[in-house]
Amino acid sequence: MSDRTEFLTLADPDAVRETIAQFDLGGDTETVPLAEAQGLVLAERVDADLAVPGFDRASMDGYAVRATDTVGASEAAPTVLEIVDEVHAGEEPDADVDPMTAVEVSTGAVMPAGADAVVMVERTSRRESDVAIRTTVTPGDHVMPAGDDVAPGERALGPGTVVTNREIGLLAALGRETVAVRDRPRVAVVSTGDELVSLGDDLHPERGEIYDVNGQSIAAAVRDAGGEPAVYPTVGDDTAEMKRVLREAAADCDLVTTSGATSAGAVDVLSEVIADGGEQLHHGVAIKPGKPTLVARLDGAPFVGLPGYPVSALSVFRTLVAPAIREAAGRPPLERPERRAELSEDVHYDEGRHRLLPVGLVTDGAGGTLAYPVDKGSGATTTLTNADGIVEMAAETSLLEAGTAVTVALFGTDVRPPRLFGVGEADPALWDLLDGVPRTRFLAVGSAEGDRRLADGVPDVAVVTGDDEGAAGTPLGGWTREWGIVVAPDTAAAAGIDGLAALVDGDWRFVNQGRSGLRDAFDAALDDLAAERDATRGELVNAIDGAQRTAPGHEGPARRVAAGDADAGLALRATAEELDMGFVSLGHQSVEVRVNPDRVDKPGVADLRAALADAPATVGDVPGVSWDG
Amino acid sequence: MSDRTEFLTLADPDAVRETIAQFDLGGDTETVPLAEAQGLVLAERVDADLAVPGFDRASMDGYAVRATDTVGASEAAPTVLEIVDEVHAGEEPDADVDPMTAVEVSTGAVMPAGADAVVMVERTSRRESDVAIRTTVTPGDHVMPAGDDVAPGERALGPGTVVTNREIGLLAALGRETVAVRDRPRVAVVSTGDELVSLGDDLHPERGEIYDVNGQSIAAAVRDAGGEPAVYPTVGDDTAEMKRVLREAAADCDLVTTSGATSAGAVDVLSEVIADGGEQLHHGVAIKPGKPTLVARLDGAPFVGLPGYPVSALSVFRTLVAPAIREAAGRPPLERPERRAELSEDVHYDEGRHRLLPVGLVTDGAGGTLAYPVDKGSGATTTLTNADGIVEMAAETSLLEAGTAVTVALFGTDVRPPRLFGVGEADPALWDLLDGVPRTRFLAVGSAEGDRRLADGVPDVAVVTGDDEGAAGTPLGGWTREWGIVVAPDTAAAAGIDGLAALVDGDWRFVNQGRSGLRDAFDAALDDLAAERDATRGELVNAIDGAQRTAPGHEGPARRVAAGDADAGLALRATAEELDMGFVSLGHQSVEVRVNPDRVDKPGVADLRAALADAPATVGDVPGVSWDG
Structure with a gap:
């Protein structure tokens, strides 16, 4: 280098x-079968090469007549005509309609020669080979003249037309088996x-x-x-x-x-x-x-x-x-779908480049939309899936203040804010619960950060562990989960670790959780043990090889243990059982879903409330978990 | 029946x-390769099965260091570290970073053991095997910790997620070759x-x-x-x-x-x-x-x-x-794209059914949108291609007045009003001209009807024939076309018809045009001949077998003649030459494009104006046509 x-x-x-x-x-032309043209763009003008319909067509079920024969006919004074033929769609008429005669016709039938109108069947009464006409019609009534839809030689579709199901219908009517489209x-x-x-x-x-x-x-x-x-x-x-x-x-x-x-x-x-x-x-x-x-x-x-x-x-x-x-490809320029939103926090920027800031959207309680920056960096793939669109910041803009009205260029026409936006503690019971709450976005940022964000009013709900004293929002429901130390089965650690004291006193390689409610529970247990021993938490931490070593995600430490990189790790019982590992319980902790007070009536929150109430039946058993209520 | x-x-x-x-x-699940999942809907939750990134990753080109070694380093007082190794993306580090050493790293490289930060290359100066560090960094600077994007066990995507290019990116990062999606x-x-x-x-x-x-x-x-x-x-x-x-x-x-x-x-x-x-x-x-x-x-x-x-x-x-x-299919309900518009004319309806009225859209000069009913009947395929969406009328609504603000449910997210909306006379030179005017809709309703609609203010332009006295709108440009009688080559008609008088005096089966500017020209010629002969037009019409017989479309009569159904027909020279038929000229007629005075500055009108000016060069020769100006 x-x-x-x-x-x-x-x-x-x-x-x-x-x-x-x-x-x-490029922009070359290729000829494709009509069925494959959907979504493509016509490369050439399509002129009609035939008339549609190709014949004068009855547009009602009824009787083809000479209109003059029906003059004066009414419900009170019907005119009786002789039925001389019957023509269905797809048949060639055999007989002409001479004066005072009629031909029974189906919708779509060829009008017999001589007839110039159709009397709809509802205004007729048939009597053997005669029909009583109970209304007066004028020439052209219920008849679609040949070429009335498309006349031959007319411009049917222009070059550059995007072929949708509607254009496919017209092209089929014109008998086009193939069409010339712009090459991709x-x-x-x-x-x-x-x-x-x-x-x-x-x-x-x-x-x-x-x-x-x-x-x-x-x-x-x-x-x-x-x-x-x-x-x-x-x-x-x-x-x-x-x-x-x-x-x-x-x-x-x-x-x-x-x-x-x-x-x-x-x-x-x-x-x-x-x-x-x-x-x-x-x-x-x-x-x-x-x-x-x-x-x-x-x-x-x-x-x-x-x-x-x-x-x-x-x-x-x-x-x-x-x-x-x-x-x-010949497509018209994209009209990017946009949504107006209010920025949830200050955005500082001073690199002097035009910035494309990914933002997530959440609808607030009053029907407005908040946009919050989603920026784990360009190296993170979740930056894209957790965002709904882009706010553009001009190169000379160094600050967008919270509350600024911004235009969000959505990632696609189908993009809209999630129905429910939650943040907070990662938890396998929560994962199962959210499967029943459609269109949810959840960011696993841990309990403390989740609480902080809920206090700032951006998410709909936060999932937090432990004591709810002082926590933001109002409770919606929750569960209790069992946590402890995970060990590989049939190992010395499995035999030797029977509790927190054994972890502190033994010589084990441990992997801890990062900042999370689970870590908080572990630290609190260390505090209790320290108090028992008249020691400080710091002293106990120093006694554990790896108390400062963390692995990302609530399954991270367990996976390190499973991979043989450590003897013991901090985990939930649910994780231990999922990974078929040994587990030493250290306690239970409550997990609570807390809702933004402005959003209690939001449909997504109602979905989650219902899902929580149904959780014992729908989610059922998660190892170590007992549902509240 | x-x-x-x-x-x-x-x-x-x-x-x-x-x-x-x-x-x-249905709604079954199928497993598809990731590349084929685009646009489909996840059938299952996707939890991360690995950490992304799977290692602590340098996020800048530069030097991996111990942050403590850089304390106090500045432009004025650089700290010099020994370079002990070089790690590119995709390589396993060989050496650890011990105190006062550094390892050169590329963006994406594995952080060597011992290092906790990266100094970006722009803040360093290399001197053979040493590097001068000209800034102080703190632990974590320019390092993406393992699992920071996605931690194992976390909920990556929920069931019901529509797979777009962004979800495909995340799923690829997770190493998913296949995904379970809802079956179509x-x-x-x-x-x-x-x-x-x-x-x-x-x-x-x-x-x-x-x-x-x-x-x-x-x-x-x-x-x-x-x-x-x-x-x-x-x-x-x-x-x-x-x-x-x-x-x-x-x-x-x-x-x-x-x-x-x-x-x-x-x-x-x-x-x-x-x-x-x-x-x-x-x-x-x-x-x-x-x-x-x-x-x-x-x-x-x-x-x-x-x-x-x-x-x-x-x-x-x-x-x-x-x-x-x-x-x-698991897709979220369609949020139908809508557009507010003003209804262009009264719509009466009294059948007591919920009505889905197809309408076309046109933007007016002031940036508003007009919606005009497009209803050739349900039997017409052009009803769909000439419409942009639907206005719903409740069963109990019997009248929507012109000027009413209506909501148009567009046929698709990509649908928008055409750039240019024209009506009027069918003409092959016009067809060629419009090929150069993108996103044009043109309804061939004939000159008189085109003039009427332009007078009502709905279309952008009308194409009309003949004298422009009293015509609606203002002229934009035009051309002259030659018209006459079409005959099949090498027939008795070809030998016998040399002008209008021969058609009147001979015994030929003729096919006329329907209502159109071309028919007007024919009728005017008949009037002239009648005046010469001191007769009435009606007398001449009665003398021509088929003067009242019409065929749809400006090519219709010529096609009837070509099919052998008649001896002669009213047509343009352009049509006769296109169909390789004989032609007896009866005259020339002017065709003019006239523009809605409110729309002269509309981009589509500007396109047409430019296309008209360029027509002699771009459209070039159309038989019988001379471009104005």
Whole structure:
């Protein structure tokens, strides 16, 4: 890692979007069967080549007549006509309608020669071979003339029309088996990085391996934009290999995208490939996330190097690349669905780049919408799934204050705020409970942080452990859970640890929980033991190898023990039983769902209240858990 | 057609929707590869089975250090550390970071043991095997701890989550090769009627044949709702055949739909099939269009018999059936996109059914939206493609006055008013011109009707022929077209007709145009000839066999002549040349595009103005046409 390329000048995002918009991304025409045209865009005008309907058509069940024969007919004074024929839909009439005769017709039947109107059956009475007509009709009544829907030679659909079920109906009526549609631009999706592992392969975290995220998510975003993704195998940071793959992609696709290998420290390989027969157009965009984006031509093919972080890659793709793919696919520009919301907290920013701030949405008690920043960093995939859209902050904006009205560009037309938004303690009984509460978002931030956020008024509910004195919100219901020490079965630890004292006094490698209600229970038990022994908690902590060592997630310590990395860990009974491990109970702790006082009547809260009440029956037994009430 | 079933009582649409909602439409689970899950709905909760990231990860290029070693370091007083190793993403660290040492790391690299922070490269200076650290860092700086994105055991995604590109990213990060999703309900689509012809087969209009429209359009609507259509071959009105097909469909599908065969005159066959082992639940719904809808159980399978008319079938499907399919597919209820608009004209209605009125939209000059009724009847497929959505009228509403503010339920999230809305004369030069004006809707209603509608202020432009005295709107540009009599080449008519007088004096079978500017030109020429001969136009008309016989569309008469049904027809030179026919010129007529004075600045009008100016170059030669200006 010798030279490190700095981003000396960052390009304006609009300029980069414009460069990409100028790329020729194909836009060829292909002919597809009508059934496969749904969602595609007509490449050509469709003129009608036949009349629809192709004949004067009866549009009611009834009798085809000469209108003049019905003049004066009424309920009181019917006119009687002789029935000379019967024509159903799909039949050719045998007889003409001469004066004072009628032909029985079904809806859709060809009008017999001579007839110029249909009397609907409800206004007639049949008597053997005669029919009494009880109303007067005028020429054209209940008849659809040939070509009235579409006349031959007329412009039926213009080029650029998006084919929906309605256009499919019209094209079928015109007898079109196939239609010419705009070809989907073919977009190469190449994930780069020595650390990437393909789905299905074994992962070795100890050497920094991660599953390839961008290959799948960018491919899906390509499809959303109307393109056809071509996903290539991941490529490491090897110049020859990179060159081979990118050249193949450039030859086969209308646009080549990579992810990764664009940051200052890693761009050398990519730059070398571009330098050899390509042209770099931009490297570095004044947008956050997305700074290291690289735009180039590669063997003549348009090339966009996306950043490696999933959030950055998807944001840049959506913002700068997708519009060009939509345009090439012939789709009208996306009218991005938006929602007005009130910002829940101050957002500071001073890097001078156009910022795309991911936010989650929650509807408040008064029907308004709050937007709260969701930013675990661009390296976190949950930043995207926990957000509903983006608030754009201009480069010169350094502060958006809490309470500011903002426009949220939603991630999709179907996106709306979750029905229930909860935060707080992770808990397996809660997971089961939430399965019965549709469209819930829950952020496992621990009890204390959950309580803090509920006090700030953003979430609908917080799930907190322990004593509820001073806790924010009002109680909605809860349960009690059993916690203790997890050990691998049939080990020395399993034999030797029978309680907290044994953990303190023995020589065991322990893994603790991070900040959480579960950790609070453990600390409180240490306090009790310290008091018994006339010691301090700190002294006991120092006596336990690993009391300061934590593993993320409520299952984390148990999984470390299961993997043989430790002898004992802090866990719930439910986790121990799920993982088939030994368990030493240290106590029970209450878990309570507390609700934002402004949101008690919100439908999602009502769903959760009902789910809590039904939990003993619907969720049933969770090891170590007893439901309240 | 002996007994005719009357709809004695019509069911309330809400009751019918509820009956269909109660059907069990499947909702099974299937496991699909991640790449195929896009747009589907998770059937199960996804808990994280691994930590993401699986290791403490450097989130910047730079140097992994012990934060304590950097205390006091600054630009002015750097701290120098010994570089003991270099770790790239995807590598396992070889060396630990002992006091006063550092390891060079790339973004994404595993943090070496001993290090607790990363100093970003921009704040360092390398000197051979040493690095000068020019800033103080604190533990955790630029490090993403293992499990910080997702911790093992945490609830990653709830059941019922729609899988978008963002969820695909998270699922990939979790290493999920496959996911369990809600199965798409399988929906049988059976079109019924002896008159139906499948796409690709020959059509015989003389015996009332039409192409099957519903098979294609309902199948597309099933897909839109999240179902999987199974399109069966069309079935005629034969009880045994209908029974066989419907039983097969009932055995194979979660829901059986038919179209057609539900009207009073045709329902007998369907009723007989249902009576044999099924149960009829509703027949007749108080909705327009859609009255003859039939809901039943058929061999235990849910069954909906849709009306045969395309507009009715699609409306009923969308309104009453699609919600149940969405629900069974696990999709959240559709938030129907809506648009407020002002009704352009009075709408009268007194049949006492809940009415779904198709309307087209046009934006007016002030940025408002006008909704105009589009109702060529349920039998017309263009009713759907020329409309943008539906205005619902309650059963008890008999009048909606022009100017009423109405809510238009758009047909889809992508639907918006056309960029340009024109009406008036059909013309092949116009068709070519409009190909260059994106997102145009044009209704070929003829010159006089086009002028009337423009005078009423609804369309943006009208295309009218002839003298512009008294015409509505202001001129935008136009062209001149040549018209005359079309004859088949090498026929007696081709030899015998050399002008209008020959047509009047000879014994030819003629086909005229319907009401249009072209017909006006012909009538004016007849007036001139009548004046020459001191006769009346009526006398000349009576002398021409077929002067009152019309064929729909500006190509209609020429096509009749080409088919051998007549000797001569009224047509444009452009049509004659397109169809390779003989042509006797009778004159030239001007065609003018006139614009609504309130809309001159509308972008679509600007597009058309530009297209008109460029027409000589872009459209070029159209036989018989000379562009103005």
